[in-house]
Amino acid sequence: MLLDKSILELATGLRKGDFSSVDLINECYDNIAKYNGNINAFITILPRDTALKQAKSVKLTSPLSGIPFVLKDCYVTESVKTTAASNVLTNFIPPYSATVYQKLLNTGAILIGKMNMDAWGHGGSSENTNFGPVKNPWDRSRVAGGSSGGPAAAISARMTVFAIGEDTGGSIRNPAAWCNITGLKVTYGRVSRYGTIAYASSFDSVGPMAKSVQDCSVILETIAGLDPYDATSSPTPVSPYSALLNKKLNDITIGVPREFFQEGLDPEIKTAVLKVAEDLKNTGVKVKDLSMPLFDYGLAIYYLIGPSETSSNLARYDGIRFGLGREFFTDETIRRILIGTYALSAGYYDAYYKKAQQVRTLFIEEYKKALSQCSVLLQPITPTPPPKLGELMSDPLQNFLADIYTISQNPVGIPSLALPCGFTKSGLPIGAQLVGPMFSEELLLNIGHQYQQITDHHLKSPLSKGDLEGLKPKL
Amino acid sequence: MSSTVISEADVLKVAKLANIKLSPEKIAIFAKQLEPILKYFIKLNKVNITNVAPTYQVTGQKNILRQDIIDTKRMFTQAQSLANAPQSKNGFFVTKSISKK
DSSP states (O other), X not given: OGGGSOHHHHHHHHHHTSSOHHHHHHHHHHHHHHHHHHHOOEEEEOOHHHHHHHHHHOOOOSXXXXXXXXXXXXXXXXXXXXXXXXXXXXXXXXXXOOHHHHHXXXXXXXXEEEEXXXXXXXOSSSOSOTTOOOEETTEEEXXXXXXXXXXXXXXXXXXXXXXXXXXXXXXXXXXXXXXXXXXXXXXXXXXXXXXXXXXXXXTOEEEEXXXXXXXXXXXXXXXXXXXXXXXXXXXXXXXXXXXGXXXXXXXXXEEEEGGGGSTTSOHHHHHHHHXXXXXXXXXXXXXXXXXXXXXXXXXXXXXXXXXXXXXXXXXXXXXXXXSOOGGXXXXXXXXXXXXXHHHHXXXXXXXXXXXXXXXXXXXXXXXXXXXXXXXXXXXXXXXXXXXXXXXXXXXXXXXXXXXXXXTTTTTXXXXXXXXXXXXXXXXXXXXXXEEOXXXXXXXXXXXXXXXXXXXXXXXXXXXXXXXXXXXXXXX | OOSOXXXXXXXXXXXXXXXXXXXHXXXXXXXXXXXXXHHHHGGGGGSOXXXXXXOOOOSOOOOOOOOSSOXXXXXXXXXXXXXXXXXXXXXXXXXXXXSOO
């Protein structure tokens, strides 16, 4: 299958004439027809004819030219319905395009779908959506993760080559782990947020999701960079990430913060994540045990600041200029708006919102301290394998606790690379994250790529028997 | 902490501030659900934040300004601006009256 190939293999094949962009597009749409009914990864499938027309006339100017991709449905796309998976925007046709989308269009990449997610990014299972839950391609009775569940499931089931996700508290990494794909939460400001439907503006980050670290590198070097339309985007130069993946790992120390491996972490996940450090020792890195005592406060910081910012961001949805009224928000979104409004209201501002921002300062120091003792940190992504559909929705506080390892980085702004690192005995994917200092994407991708050279977890897909009945990993 | 952090009256007040209409049944449900969440936040009281400045953003950048010129690439026509409005009239958005009749 063409869709098992890496982006660089596809780019080479297109140039050599081994196959065409039309073949690639057709394979995506054939797989969508076969699998999406069972997975529900898409909110909008773009017309096949339109995609084929683009494929026929594409000029091969970049590695992404002629390559099909999908966007989480939180990126505005001119003339293409954009919903944020909420009934509030069920009929919204944006009059402009997000910078990340425009950059991909400029390279000749071809959009084929807008993807299902937790509405407004509010959730970690892609069940808080008005378009029906996304189902995990590895086991359809389980969630795909979230909030970027649609993009992750679509890559896993080979319905697209790559996706752009969005990560506010794990929304790229959590579904990457549960669907066995690779995803990068970039440094805050590395990629423009212009045209992203905001969840929490000081946490939101735009990043690539794909089958491998190498694919993510190729995408990142295309989408990263300063954007005059986003004042928080960074002038830090963009590295040629994909050309630097084979650098030898000299003087690299992986820090293992013990607080991330304590009570509450599934033992199979603990073993698989710690094995990443063992495997990486074979590439010459050192491993160091360390402590981050403030780890436990991350969740409280995140769930005060995130909802506060979202209550402000979602205030604009009034059903007057576009979209429908506020009565169409889901209960999960209303809870977050209520928490945020409460934390920001007179009498509670200092005790909740401001205090969270002060502890955030200490939390940033905690990460600086940890990262001064090592090059990158190794952490789990999820405390459990993907739960059964419906399990996380029954208890809102438990639902928040499921994010405990991935909400930790967004208040700090640092990048994190999600890597497939094995399977449970029952055949469910496990992910690990490598976390580095601000703008250390080059290092994270370098280490991640070297890891994927000595392991093959990321190559396994749920399509072993040619359909989604085959749920065992393809070995 | 055995006392209640958030009452139904608080939920009603906050919902009004957030411009969200809730039925009495929903108010009761949300009050019950938000209670353990807000109690969870109390753990932040254990951290000493004396003389710690809050961090509102992490870019390290300040005063990013743009040129004071009109960017025609980002302008919408009146028709584009109104295209998604549920109701418009004579080139305007239609809203509910905010003054009493």
